[in-house]
Amino acid sequence: MLRFENQPSYSLGQRSPSHKEAGDGGNVTLVSQSTLGEINRGRVLQALYDHGPKSRAELARLAGVNRTTITGIVQPMIEEGLLVEFDAVPSDFKGGKPARPIYFNPEAPMLGAVLLLPGRIQTCLVTLSGEIKALTRAEFDPYGDRDVFLAILKDTLSATLSQARQAPFGIGIASGGMIDSDNGVILAVNLAPVLSGLPLVDILQRDFSLPVVIDHHPRALLVGDRWFGPGRGQQTFAAIYTGEVLGGAFYIDGRVYRGLAGSGGELGHTVVQIDGELCNCGKHGCWETVAALPWLRREAACLGMANSEGVTCARLVKEAAEGSKAADDLLDRYTRNVAFGILNLQQTLSLNSYLLHGDIAGGGADAAERVRQHVESLVRKRPNQEISITVNGIGEGHTALRGAAGLVLSSHLKLVI
Ligand SMILES: [Zn+2]
Incomplete structure (x- = not known):
């Protein structure tokens, strides 16, 4: 069993084992000086994710803080090895002091990430700028023995973490099913009962001596979208996932929404x-x-389609483009059924922007456009309302893993996102 006995000395802020302080459902009512610092630090990191390497002056503008404040935020992060100031770019030199771009330090500790879906485990390290390293995969019996599952998970995670040159900031887990993210427990997974009732955060914290956070899979997709994907810079959107199951998550007014x-x-x-x-x-x-x-x-089988067990949205799009009327009709019904749920969300929260993941995203822009047209025709539209339905073209697993890593950043570096 791999253990990181020594916590790194460049820890940023207090590392709490619980998820409660940061990023939770908007509980910042009294903004203390330290909370303000966390919010500002979060804004600066978000500006770096949204816009890439930037000078102090540009970061101050993007994060909405003044030049003195930006130095107070950036300098400690440079000293702690989280950010690095690169050499000035010659073209930026306009007679004054040349601007030196600041970005994530490639030598900084990485983030551990775990994606748990029924029967499948993926673990990796994620750099602060979102690069995926040391990706390891394993399978488990979703109806099997819990100790066997835990042994496989720990081996897989050890294989990944052993490739880190220094202790990661923490481990973020994205799991399918119903999750209690405050207490770090997987409450129920219909398609993987071996995970149901598992206090996974406590178990992994004890075994790896690292902070661990967990959240449900669609919320990790949302965080991955927001920090590293097409959700960059957006203030309000939803992530919708379809696969063996269907789920979603919301980013509302610049915050990840979490209920109780x-x-x-x-x-x-x-x-x-x-x-x-x-x-x-x-x-x-x-x-x-x-x-x-x-x-x-089931529907593909009813229609007598060949290899109905292997039907996916991607396959329907391809077969419809090749002229299959049956594929075209089924694709239309599928995208319409997806649209009905989005319609209800739109009427409830008016999020206007929906990023599709999973099987439906495998159908690419074609499937997204069909969903959009169905939503458009079903929704009770307001004047000037534009509803955008897009797919994340980056790849599912990577977005969820990056999002799981983002959970570590947001909770253990106490960022307000
Ligand atoms: Zn149900």
Whole structure:
């Protein structure tokens, strides 16, 4: 078992084992001096993610702080080895002092990331600028023995972490299912009962002597989108995931939304059909029953499509483009069913921007455009309202892993995002 016995000496802020202080559901009512510092630090890091390397003056402008404050934020992070000031770019020299761009230090400690989906584990290290290293994969029996699962997970994680030259800042876990992110427990995973009730944060903190945070998979996708993907710079959007299950997460007015103990976003179990089909959760008519892969496979089988077990949105898009009427019709029904859930979200929260992930994103811009057209035709539109539906073209696993790493940054470096 790999253990990091010595905590690095360049720790930023207090590292709490719990997730409660930072990034949670907007509890900053009294802004203390230290909270203000956290908010400003978060803004500066966000500006770096959104815009790349920038000079102090540009960072001050982008983060909305004055020149004195920016030095107070940036200098400690340079001294701690988190940021680095590069040599001045000659073209920036305009008679005054040449501006030196600041960016993440490539030598800084990395972030550990774990993606847990039914039957599959991925672990990696993520640099502060979002590069993925030491990616390791393993499989487990979702209905198997818990100790066997934990042994596989720890081996996989050890294989990744042993490639870090210095102790990572922490480990972020993105897991499918219902998650209590405050207490670090996987509450229930319908498709992987071996994970249900698992206090994974405590277990990994004890075994690896590193801070550990957990959140549900779609929320990690959202954080990955916001910091490293097409959500950069956006103030309000939702991430929607379809696959074996369906889920989502919200970024509202510049904050990741978390309900009590990290709840919310279990969109797969919002009801779109009263007394509809039985869902994995035991209830009826959930959105997931008509807009996830099991539905798609069933419908493909009913239509007599070849290899219906292997049907995906990507395949339907390809076959529809090749002239298959059956594929075109089924793709249209699938994207319409996805659109119904988005429609309800739009009427409820008016988020206007939806980033698709998972199987539906595999259908690319074609599938996204179909979803958008269905939403447009179904929604009760306000004047001048533009609804954007896009796919994250970066690749699912990487976005979730980057997002899991982002959870570590936001909670243990006490950033307000
Ligand atoms: Zn359900």
